[in-house]
Every structure is written in structure tokens, then in C-alpha cells.
Amino acid sequence: MTAYLIKNVAILGGAPTDLLLEDGVVASIGAGVSADGAEVIDATGLIALPGLVDLHTHLREPGREDAETVESGTQAAALGGFTAVHAMANTEPVADTAGVVEQVWRLGREAGYCDVYPVGAVTVGLAGTQLAELGAMADSAARVRVFSDDGKCVSDAVLMRRALEYVKAFDGVIAQHAQEPRLTEGAQMNEGDLSGRLGLAGWPAVAEEAIIARDCLLAAHVGSRLHVCHVSTAGSVEIVRWAKSKGWNVTAEACPHHLLLTDELAASYNPIYKVNPPLRTAADGEALRAGLADGTIDIVATDHAPHPHEDKDCEWAAAAFGMLGLETALSIVQETMVDPGLLDWAGVADRMSYAPARIGRVSDHGRPIEQGAPANVVLYDPSVRRTVEPSESASLSRNTPYAGMELPGRVVATFLRGTATVLDGKLQ
Numbered sequence: 001m002t003a004y005l006i007k008n009v010a011i012l013g014g015a016p017t018d019l020l021l022e023d024g025v026v027a028s029i030g031a032g033v034s035a036d037g038a039e040v041i042d043a044t045g046l047i048a049l050p051g052l053v054d055l056h057t058h059l060r061e062p063g064r065e066d067a068e069t070v071e072s073g074t075q076a077a078a079l080g081g082f083t084a085v086h087a088m089a090n091t092e093p094v095a096d097t098a099g100v101v102e103q104v105w106r107l108g109r110e111a112g113y114c115d116v117y118p119v120g121a122v123t124v125g126l127a128g129t130q131l132a133e134l135g136a137m138a139d140s141a142a143r144v145r146v147f148s149d150d151g152k153c154v155s156d157a158v159l160m161r162r163a164l165e166y167v168k169a170f171d172g173v174i175a176q177h178a179q180e181p182r183l184t185e186g187a188q189m190n191e192g193d194l195s196g197r198l199g200l201a202g203w204p205a206v207a208e209e210a211i212i213a214r215d216c217l218l219a220a221h222v223g224s225r226l227h228v229c230h231v232s233t234a235g236s237v238e239i240v241r242w243a244k245s246k247g248w249n250v251t252a253e254a255c256p257h258h259l260l261l262t263d264e265l266a267a268s269y270n271p272i273y274k275v276n277p278p279l280r281t282a283a284d285g286e287a288l289r290a291g292l293a294d295g296t297i298d299i300v301a302t303d304h305a306p307h308p309h310e311d312k313d314c315e316w317a318a319a320a321f322g323m324l325g326l327e328t329a330l331s332i333v334q335e336t337m338v339d340p341g342l343l344d345w346a347g348v349a350d351r352m353s354y355a356p357a358r359i360g361r362v363s364d365h366g367r368p369i370e371q372g373a374p375a376n377v378v379l380y381d382p383s384v385r386r387t388v389e390p391s392e393s394a395s396l397s398r399n400t401p402y403a404g405m406e407l408p409g410r411v412v413a414t415f416l417r418g419t420a421t422v423l424d425g426k427l428q
């Protein structure tokens, strides 16, 4: 196994030092470290961050291998600086049994680009009527700790309560896609003046906020853990802040696209901007960034949602919801959070590595870069700018909303347990 001696690297943006990755671990740190036979990387100007952890990725396998496979999705993840991703359960078949989650987990191991932690469905077939075999998925080789019907909301309050109660036995968490279904029938974009003008059915903020408020109360009532997926409104940030002030065990995520993009883009009628929950107003984006800065929003999660062109290259109303996210997430966090001074690199390590690993109960990832820790590390160059070129993506899909946009930063290398998955910006 190749050892890597990374010279003059700024760990979390600190003073330059040397970093030796050997035998799968961080072997030593300090100026002037030397190692015979190690491959030397001159990392002058580069930052080292702990390998990123995504709590919300759609890999589409099994069932929609035309959109993404575990292999292609984890290649995209590695290129984005991720060493672990949680794969959502809305596959075909749905990941609602020990058999399916073990299959996804094994495919991740075989591909070897990034550790894959399957998310188990909360209800059978995501149908929202009957609890899935949560215990069997938790006890399986995949050791599932995160359960979600993402794509759909667990809207039945009794089922949500039972799920929250059930996962307490193995320290699991319910990750809710907060969308009141009756308030969002036929919804196409954020509800506001613009949806009226464009003649597209609106998705009101209250449909998200009402479910989040209810679920915070339920989680507190049964003493369980709730995680809120893709928080998109200022009101949702306020509700999560309130729940945390009560000491309740509630965590929340924001997605890069909600930090950067706004609902005005829907005026193009280009379905590349169609996503669930929808792009919201500039004021919502500002509240999300402030919430992420002060810790109300615990993490950034990509909600990487690949769709083949036939599901996106059509009229707005017929198009699928979702956008790619893995390869651009770190750049967008730099653009929206680091460059404006809202978060430093230590903060990025927390929101994109430590905290998501903690919520997902993943112990091998999300560890500070210190001697003896697993060598899950990303080297990032914050000083360059690049134009997003969809054809360069490792994803099998092309639905990035950032095509042609100039973004800061570039992932130079990613190491998974000391093995380079990306070097010189290229997949290994």
C-alpha cells in the first residue's frame, strides 16, 4: 500500500505542516516528517479537511441504473471530496428490507471509491402505511441507523410516532422529508408572487414548516432523535432553533442549492431548476446561511438526485424533481459560507464531516485529522476558480444547475483509509 507524505498542507486552513498517511491511518503530523518510499505530494496552498460525509445522496441502484449506479455515484462523491455517503432508500425495489440494504452496502464496498451507508425506508415501499422491518435493517451487515422515506413524507402522525419510538432501541434516527401532502398537491415551485405570475402551482412554506413543528413535538414527546432533511425556508430555521432551545434531539440539514440559488430561476421554465423542496426566496437563503453559521442547521447535505435527460429535458410540469450535488458541494459552501466570512474551514469540517458522521452514527468517518485516525482526508485548493462542465461529471446523469457557472475551489485529492481515490483532481 502506497504511503503519502503530504508536504506544506494547511490542516483546516491552519499553519502549513506535513502529513504522513501510512497503512490506512494518519501516521504522523509535523514539519519535517520524513518517510522512506512514500509518495510525496507538494500541497503548498492546499487545505486538508477530514473526508466529507454526505447524509443525503441518491445512488439509484437498484432499479434506475440508467440514472446512477453505486459505482458512478461514489465516483462523483470521491471527486467532490467525500469518503462516506448515505444512500437514500427510494430505489426500485425500495430499500425496506435487510436484503436490499445489504446489497447496496456490498456494492459500495466492491466499488471502493467511498463508503456507502444505506438509509432504510421507514415504511414498506415508501407507501406510508406500514412500518418497514427497521430492526432487521439495523441488525444487518449494513448496520442501518438512518431511516427515511425521502422523496415522500411520513405524513401519518401515528406512524411517525411509532417509527421514532422504534429506532430508540438501536440509537437510530428518522430523517424526515417534511412535506404536508395535501398542501402540496400538484406543486411545482415555491408558492409566492412569482408562482402566480408564471402560472405554476405553488409549494407553500407552511407545508414544510407544519411537518417540522409536528415532528419536533413528536420527537420530544417520545424522547427520540429526529433529523430534518433539506430545510428550505426561514420559518423552518426558526422552528429548528426553537426545538434546540428546548434541548430536544433535533438536527437539520441544508443543501448547497438552497444556499446559493433562488426561485427567480424558475422564470426560465428550465426544469434543471426544479427540485423538491423548491428553490425559495433570497430571504430564505439568507436565513439558511445564518442558521448554518450559528449551528441551528447542523450540516450541509447534497441531496444529489440524478435524473436521466428524458426525465429533465421536457416541459417544467412533466420534469422530475432533483439536481446533482456531490461534485460541486464544497465549492458552493466556499462561495456561500467561507468566502463571505460566515464559516471558517474548521466550521466546514464540522458541517460537512464531523456532524453528519455523528448524526449517522458512523465512527470511521468524521474524525479530526490527528495521529492514529483513519486516513480519510481531502486536499482542496480554495484559490482557483473553475467553470462547471457537465460532461466532466462522473455521474451518469447531467442535471447540474451550475453548468457554465464559475465556482471557487477544486478538490485535488481524496484519500479513503489512506488509498487515493482522487489524485490531481482525477479519479484513480
Ligand SMILES: NC(=O)N[C@@H](CC(=O)O)C(=O)O
Binding pocket: 058, 090, 150, 151, 152, 177, 274, 275, 276, 277, 303, 305, 306, 321, 322, 323
Ligand atoms: N430532491 C428531489 O427533488 N428529488 C429527490 C427526492 C427527495 O430528495 O425528496 C429524488 O429522489 O429525485
Ligand SMILES: [Zn+2]
Binding pocket: 150, 151, 152, 177, 229, 230, 276, 277
Ligand atoms: Zn426529500
Ligand SMILES: [Zn+2]
Binding pocket: 056, 058, 088, 150, 151, 303, 305
Ligand atoms: Zn433526497
